[in-house]
Amino acid sequence: MPFNLGGPELVLVLVVVLIVFGAGKLPTVFGQLGKGVRTFREEAQNEDVKSVLGSTSTSTTVTSGKFCTSCGKSNADGAKFCASCGTPLAA
Ligand SMILES: [Zn+2]
Structure with missing residues (x-):
């Protein structure tokens, strides 16, 4: 395994991200991350809605x-x- 992400490694990654992107750009980086997570969740919810609709329409x-x-x-x-x-x- 090339990366073993435990607690200390995550902190190190955060520090590297801080250095690379700069503290000022950090909110943007996390905004992009959050956006990705959000779309992933929306897609997951859409799948749930689809399965619910599919089961109710038959019953x-x-x-x-x-x-x-x-x-x-x-x-x-x-x-x-x-x-x-x-x-x-x-x-
Ligand atoms: Zn009744």
Whole structure:
């Protein structure tokens, strides 16, 4: 392994970065770093959203039937009472 980054090595790298970029440019360097991390996180979140959307679109396919006015649950077409909360369903 060419680099063994432990605590002291990280400090050394920081010092080298300070010397190379100068203390004044440091915020820019960290800004770029932060930007990279942020885009990486956004992409990871997008992947999460995609997987969530994919799983919900397959599970919420019940569009027919009666919707309970009390809890909003979908019930079978002939149901007189809500299967979830027992509220009488309008005919
Ligand atoms: Zn209900």
